[in-house]
Every structure is written in C-alpha cells, then in structure tokens.
Amino acid sequence: MKTFKGGIHPPENKVLVKDNAIIELPLSKVFFVPTQQHLGAPAKPVVNTGATVKRGQVLTEPMGFVSAVVHAPTSGTVKEITKRVHPVTGLLAPYIIIEADGKDEWAPGLPLERDPFAMEAKELLNIIQLSGIVGMGGATFPTHVKLSPPKDKTIDTFIINGAECEPYLAADYRLMLEQPERIIDGARIVMKVLGLDSAIMAIEANKPDAIRLMQEKTPPEIKVEPMKVKYPQGAEKHLIDALTGREVPSGGLPMDVGALVHNAGTVAAIWDACALGIPLIERITSVTGRGINQPRNIKVRIGTPLKDVFEFCGGLNDAAKIIFGGPMMGIAQCCEDVPVMKGTSGILVLTEQETNLNSYRSCIACGRCLEACPMGLVPSMLSRLGERSMWKEALDYNLLDCVECGSCTYVCPANRPIVHFVKYLKTLQREAKAKGKGA
Amino acid sequence: MKDIFVSSSPHIHSEEDIPWIMRQVIYALIPGALVGMYFFGLPAAKVIVISVVSCMVIEAITQKFMGRAVTVSDGSAALTGLLLAMNLPAGSPWWLVVLGSLIAIVLGKQVYGGLGNNPFNPALVARVFLLISFPVQMTTWLQPRPFLLKVADTVSGATPLGALKTAVFEHGSIDIVGKLNLMDPFLGNIGGSLGEISAFALIIGGVYLIARRIISWHIPVFFIGTVALMTGIFWVINPNLYANPAFHILSGGLMLGAIFMATDMVTSPITNKGKIIFAVGCGVIAVVIRLWGGYPEGVSFAILIMNAFVPLINKMARQEKFGAGK
Numbered sequence: 001m002k003t004f005k006g007g008i009h010p011p012e013n014k015v016l017v018k019d020n021a022i023i024e025l026p027l028s029k030v031f032f033v034p035t036q037q038h039l040g041a042p043a044k045p046v047v048n049t050g051a052t053v054k055r056g057q058v059l060t061e062p063m064g065f066v067s068a069v070v071h072a073p074t075s076g077t078v079k080e081i082t083k084r085v086h087p088v089t090g091l092l093a094p095y096i097i098i099e100a101d102g103k104d105e106w107a108p109g110l111p112l113e114r115d116p117f118a119m120e121a122k123e124l125l126n127i128i129q130l131s132g133i134v135g136m137g138g139a140t141f142p143t144h145v146k147l148s149p150p151k152d153k154t155i156d157t158f159i160i161n162g163a164e165c166e167p168y169l170a171a172d173y174r175l176m177l178e179q180p181e182r183i184i185d186g187a188r189i190v191m192k193v194l195g196l197d198s199a200i201m202a203i204e205a206n207k208p209d210a211i212r213l214m215q216e217k218t219p220p221e222i223k224v225e226p227m228k229v230k231y232p233q234g235a236e237k238h239l240i241d242a243l244t245g246r247e248v249p250s251g252g253l254p255m256d257v258g259a260l261v262h263n264a265g266t267v268a269a270i271w272d273a274c275a276l277g278i279p280l281i282e283r284i285t286s287v288t289g290r291g292i293n294q295p296r297n298i299k300v301r302i303g304t305p306l307k308d309v310f311e312f313c314g315g316l317n318d319a320a321k322i323i324f325g326g327p328m329m330g331i332a333q334c335c336e337d338v339p340v341m342k343g344t345s346g347i348l349v350l351t352e353q354e355t356n357l358n359s360y361r362s363c364i365a366c367g368r369c370l371e372a373c374p375m376g377l378v379p380s381m382l383s384r385l386g387e388r389s390m391w392k393e394a395l396d397y398n399l400l401d402c403v404e405c406g407s408c409t410y411v412c413p414a415n416r417p418i419v420h421f422v423k424y425l426k427t428l429q430r431e432a433k434a435k436g437k438g439a
Numbered sequence: 440m441k442d443i444f445v446s447s448s449p450h451i452h453s454e455e456d457i458p459w460i461m462r463q464v465i466y467a468l469i470p471g472a473l474v475g476m477y478f479f480g481l482p483a484a485k486v487i488v489i490s491v492v493s494c495m496v497i498e499a500i501t502q503k504f505m506g507r508a509v510t511v512s513d514g515s516a517a518l519t520g521l522l523l524a525m526n527l528p529a530g531s532p533w534w535l536v537v538l539g540s541l542i543a544i545v546l547g548k549q550v551y552g553g554l555g556n557n558p559f560n561p562a563l564v565a566r567v568f569l570l571i572s573f574p575v576q577m578t579t580w581l582q583p584r585p586f587l588l589k590v591a592d593t594v595s596g597a598t599p600l601g602a603l604k605t606a607v608f609e610h611g612s613i614d615i616v617g618k619l620n621l622m623d624p625f626l627g628n629i630g631g632s633l634g635e636i637s638a639f640a641l642i643i644g645g646v647y648l649i650a651r652r653i654i655s656w657h658i659p660v661f662f663i664g665t666v667a668l669m670t671g672i673f674w675v676i677n678p679n680l681y682a683n684p685a686f687h688i689l690s691g692g693l694m695l696g697a698i699f700m701a702t703d704m705v706t707s708p709i710t711n712k713g714k715i716i717f718a719v720g721c722g723v724i725a726v727v728i729r730l731w732g733g734y735p736e737g738v739s740f741a742i743l744i745m746n747a748f749v750p751l752i753n754k755m756a757r758q759e760k761f762g763a764g765k
C-alpha cells in the first residue's frame with residue numbers, strides 16, 4: 001500500500017463518533033461570522049450594522065486575489081460589526097454578528113438548479129471564487145487560487161483527499177459514506193476546470209466501507225486508492241509523494257510537481273456552489289472526544305457559537321481542552337464563545353487523561369523525532385534553538401520546511417513541546433523580516 | 440466549568456516516556472548481570488546493589504543541593520549505577536563502587552545540567568577515573584566459577600586480553616597464550632569486568648533493545664564490524680603477533696561497550712549517518728589501543744574520545760530533508 005517516509009501511529013479513537021450519522025444542528029439565535037476564515041489577504045465587510053441579510057448573501061469584499069468572501073449563514077439582522085477573539089490566531093479580529101430572524105430565508109434566486117458541466121471552466125472558477133470556498137481540511141487556502149495555476153505550471157494529477165489521518169475525526173468519512181455523489185460530482189467539476197480526464201481519490205485503509213462504496217460509485221476516470229494508515233498520510237505533500245513519487249520541492253507548492261490536492265469536503269462544497277448556487281455557509285464536522293457527552297457528526301452553519309454545538313451534543317464532561325481540528329494539528333480554544341468556521345474539520349473535547357498536560361525535560365537525543373519527522377528535519381535541534389530564541393540558526397536547520405504535523409512532539413519521551421518552539425521561532429523570523437522591510 | 444487549557448498542538452502524546460526507555464535498557468542488562476552473578480557469585484551481587492543504590496542516593500542529594508527537581512524515579516540514575524557495576528571488577532571493594540558512583544553522577548552528569556546535557560557517558564567517566572586512580576583494584580579480577588562450585592576465596596586471574604598483552608610484551612609473540620578458546624568468552628567463563636564476560640548474554644540484551652526500538656543497529660554493528668575488520672587485517676599479516684578477530688570481538692569490553700555504552704542516546708550522534716561515523720571511530724581507536732597501546736583494553740577510552748566528537752558529527756551528518764531535490 002502506498003505511503004511516505006517517517007510518520008507515526010497514534011491511537012485512532014475514531015470509534016467514538018465514526019458510526020454516528022450526520023445530524024443537522026438546529027439554527028442558533030445569534031451567529032458570529034469572522035470576516036477572515038481563510039489564509040491570505042483580509043476581506044472587508046460590505047454590510048452595515050442594522051442591515052437585513054438573507055441566507056447566502058455576501059457579507060464581505062475580498063482585498064486581493066488570495067482572499068475569500070464570507071456569506072450570511074441565515075436570514076436576520078446585522079447586530080454588530082466588532083472585534084472578538086479569532087479561533088485560529090487567538091488575536092482580536094473583525095466579526096459580523098448576525099441576529100437570526102428564525103425564518104432562514106434564502107437570498108433571491110437561491111438555491112437554483114443548473115448543469116455545471118454545460119458551463120465554461122472560467123465561469124465555474126468564477127463561481128467557486130464568489131462562493132467563498134476554502135480548503136476545508138483545516139488549511140483554509142482559497143480554492144480558486146489553487147485552481148488558477150500560473151501559465152508556466154501544468155497540473156496533471158488531481159488528488160481528492162479522503163485520508164482523514166487525524167485521530168478522532170470522522171467527518172470526511174461520514175461525508176464519503178452518506179453523500180458520495182456530492183464528492184464525485186464536485187471532483188468532476190474540478191477536473192473540468194483543470195482540463196483533466198482523471199483523478200485519484202485517496203482514502204486511508206482504516207475506512208474499508210468508504211473505500212468500497214467509493215469504488216462502486218466512482219466513474220472509471222476517478223481511481224480510488226487505499227492508503228496505508230499512518231499519520232500524516234493526509235498531509236498534502238506526503239499524499240502527493242505517496243501516490244506519485246514526486247517530492248514537492250522545499251519552499252514550493254504542489255503545483256510545482258504538477259499536482260493538486262483538494263479535501264473531500266471542499267470538493268463537495270464546489271458541487272453545491274456550481275450546481276446549486278449555494279455558497280460555503282455550512283459544513284460537516286465531528287464533535288468528539290471523551291470530554292463531550294454525546295459525540296456526533298453534525299452539519300452546522302458557519303458562525304454557530306460553540307456553546308450551542310456543545311448543548312446539542314449533551315454538554316461537556318471533565319473537559320480539559322477544546323480543540324478546533326484534530327488532536328495532532330488542531331488549535332486549542334480558550335472558551336466556548338468562539339464560532340464554527342469554514343476550516344473547522346473537527347471540534348474535539350479532550351479530558352485530562354486523553355490530553356497531555358505534563359511538563360517537559362531536557363532532550364536526551366534519542367532520535368525518535370528524526371525518525372518520525374516526515375520532512376526529514378532535526379526537530380530536537382529546532383526545540384533546543386527554540387528554547388534560546390535562536391531563529392537565525394534554526395533557518396539553517398530548515399525551520400521553514402516544518403509543516404507542524406506534530407509527529408516529533410507526539411513521540412518525544414522528554415515531552416518537549418517541539419511544535420510550540422517551531423511556531424515561536426517562525427514568529428520571531430516573521431517579525432524580524434517585517435521589521436527589515438519597514439526599515 | 441473547570442479550567443480549560445490552551446497550548447500548542449499536538450494535544451495527544453505517546454505513552455513511551457523517559458522512565459519507560461530507562462526501564463527497557465535495565466531489562467536488557469539483566470541477562471549480562473545474571474551471568475556475572477553466576478560466575479562471580481555474591482561479590483558481584485554486592486557490587487550491583489551498592490552501585491545502583493549509591494547512584495540513586497547521590498543523584499537525589501545532588502539535585503536537592505543544586506536546587507533542581509529530584510528525578511530519581513525516572514530510572515536514569517539506577518541505570519547509570521547498573522552500567523557502572525557492569526564495568527567494574529566483580530570483587531571491587533565497596534568504597535571503590537561508591538566513589539565510582541559519585542564520579543559518574545556528579546562529575547559525569549549533574550555538573551553539566553543533568554540527564555540530556557552530559558557530553559560523556561557517565562558510567563565510563565567513572566570507570567576510566569577509577570582505572571587511572573586505582574589501577575590495582577581495577578585490574579584485580581575474580582576467577583570465574585560457576586555458582587554452585589563457588590568457594591569463598593578471592594582468586595585473582597587475568598583477562599584474556601590482559602594475558603595477550605603480557606605475552607606480547609614479554610615474549611614478543613602470542614604463541615605462549617596457546618590456543619584461544621572462543622566458547623568461554625561467548626558464555627562468560629572468563630576473567631573480566633562483572634558485566635562484560637558473556638558476549639551471548641549481552642547480545643540477547645542488544646537484540647531486545649533493537650527490537651524495542653530503543654537503539655538502532657548501526658552503532659553495535661559498525662563498532663564490532665570495524666574491530667573485526669581491523670584486527671582481521673593484522674591477524675592475516677602476522678598471526679603470531681595478533682590474535683584473530685573472533686577473539687577480539689568476544690573478549691574484553693567490546694560487546695558491553697558497543698551494545699550498551701556507545702549507544703547511550705545522550706552521548707551518541709542522532710542521525711544514522713552520524714552513528715556510523717561515531718561507531719567506526721570507536722572501533723578504530725579501540726583496536727589501536729588494544730594492539731599497540733599501554734592498556735590491554737581500549738573500548739572505554741575509545742567511546743569517551745568519540746563522545747567528544749558527537750556535537751561535531753551531529754552538525755555534519757544530517758538526514759536529507761523532504762523536497763531537497765532528488
């Protein structure tokens with residue numbers, strides 16, 4: 001079975017939620033919509049306080065090509081445009097707060113019905129951009145940018161990422177099982193935009209029923225490829241390496257080796273946008289972990305406050321950590337007031353026993369992190385340099401190649417927070433660079 | 440609601456921590472220690488107990504005194520104690536063992552900042568310190584006798600390597616040593632340090648450590664391989680002056696050194712490439728000392744010398760990063 005070098009085998013823990021069918025969360029009364037739910041340039045609000053909005057209505061205007069718009073998750077009134085804590089950056093960021101009117105009325109003309117395969121590639125790309133679609137695996141890179149490679153790059157391999165290698169999470173799995181058509185048809189739209197006549201659907205071998213179903217449903221031009229169960233099998237670069245043997249060059253992008261990877265959820269959102277005109281205003285996510293009473297896979301509107309999600313899932317029990325995403329790369333949240341976003345691939349509530357709150361010790365140079373690192377780095381050295389804020393020296397140890405997958409930190413017997421140090425060093429490097437520019 | 444913790448990913452962790460690793464190495468040393476006790480009897484057991492206990496006590500006192508967290512329960516001091524005992528003559532007097540423990544823990548480890556920060560293998564620092572300071576006590580070897588036949592006297596004997604060196608010095612030839620028996624050093628029926636006599640028992644421990652992924656095969660294989668190759672070349676050139684490679688592999692501290700001392704994580708290189716360079720260096724130095732040096736055995740010196748090169752090796756021998764362009 002295909003795979004990459006390095007990686008780890010953490011306990012899967014998917015059993016908590018994987019057999020629960022997707023349920024739609026009841027509408028909240030108030031929605032908190034961050035204007036920035038993507039990587040790249042910000043977007044600025046185009047509605048004012050007091051404005052009436054409809055479900056699917058555009059709320060922001062992108063400030064650049066590498067940016068994405070957000071839409072109203074339901075109908076109601078803009079109560080406030082203000083700054084609140086952002087779930088990803090932890091900093092204050094602009095939000096559009098919408099008080100729902102409970103009618104959930106669509107914006108005029110939505111949803112519609114059209115045949116995306118009768119449309120031009122350019123037109124489809126435009127729809128994807130206007131629908132605010134971003135990478136829904138968690139990276140949130142604007143999808144239309146990925147689909148618009150510069151003239152000198154040719155994409156010959158399109159991979160649909162259904163690996164879902166993060167432990168605990170099962171949202172992509174449920175999506176594949178329950179709505180395979182959305183993924184397949186969405187993938188065909190991407191193939192049309194890129195002018196490709198084939199695609200690969202990659203699924204980790206721990207989801208045999210999803211593999212079987214997909215093999216049954218996919219047309220011959222989409223090949224279903226079972227992948228070895230290993231973290232981070234679903235990381236873009238490693239998926240490409242495993243499937244094609246091509247290594248994305250250091251500092252480069254998948255398009256540099258002619259590849260493009262989209263998450264299964266993203267592809268499904270592309271279908272909604274192109275065929276039904278529905279922008280990205282809801283997603284499927286796993287609410288799981290032993291700190292939540294009723295783990296569930298939910299269909300949830302973007303902007304829904306976390307506490308409504310928890311209430312729907314039976315409340316918290318002994319929660320020690322609340323995480324957006326999976327346990328390996330997810331982001332710890334400070335409170336229950338933050339909203340579900342486009343990139344929220346999971347909402348994980350871990351108890352103290354499940355998570356790791358121990359202190360760390362000196363590196364004993366055991367070398368486990370080197371073995372685990374899928375990028376071939378020396379994580380132990382990066383952590384030592386991180387302790388001393390030595391970002392310049394860390395560049396020589398390929399700091400910027402680190403994808404922060406957490407494999408090194410997971411295996412470290414001294415419990416060193418290596419990813420923390422890497423993030424810290426990267427911040428120092430960024431700040432120094434920004435200062436250099438200003439001078 | 441109770442407190443919610445916020446920290447960087449990842450939020451889960453493997454169960455294999457430092458105490459787990461230390462326990463695995465201790466388990467791997469048990470066969471060698473048992474053989475030592477079998478052939479040397481009660482004195483050997485005494486040396487092991489004194490060494491382990493004094494290392495733990497000294498570590499706790501030192502850490503307390505230096506205002507550090509006391510980490511005796513992690514098993515690292517106990518392991519140092521066991522390794523030190525394995526490296527001492529089975530008939531060592533108690534004060535020699537306690538002094539060795541003091542050197543290993545304080546000079547070998549804690550002055551540098553404790554576990555993880557020491558450049559040299561603590562047990563070997565102690566062994567070499569004692570060897571230089573107390574050459575008589577450190578080369579007074581008990582004659583091996585199977586446990587049941589044990590009589591309570593201290594018969595002094597020579598190690599095979601010691602006999603070899605004497606023969607070369609006094610007669611300019613090793614003929615006098617006679618036919619070198621290989622089964623005895625394989626099983627442990629020879630003179631030597633408490634834990635180095637049985638190649639077989641040490642190899643069992645080594646296989647366990649490799650299977651448990653505590654150590655990689657690179658250092659033992661390249662260390663022993665280098666010794667075999669080098670001694671083999673000289674044996675072919677002049678078998679009257681140089682013993683055969685099988686003898687060199689099985690006798691002295693090579694097995695203990697190559698499997699347990701040179702593979703100490705803290706004081707050996709981190710990449711496989713680096714481990715190979717380190718192991719070859721150890722092998723070359725050990726052979727040079729054995730064949731032409733003043734001491735019959737050079738494994739300890741070789742490892743300590745190569746320990747000093749580890750930071751440099753780590754800097755040079757990196758693994759290839761993903762996307763480096765191939």
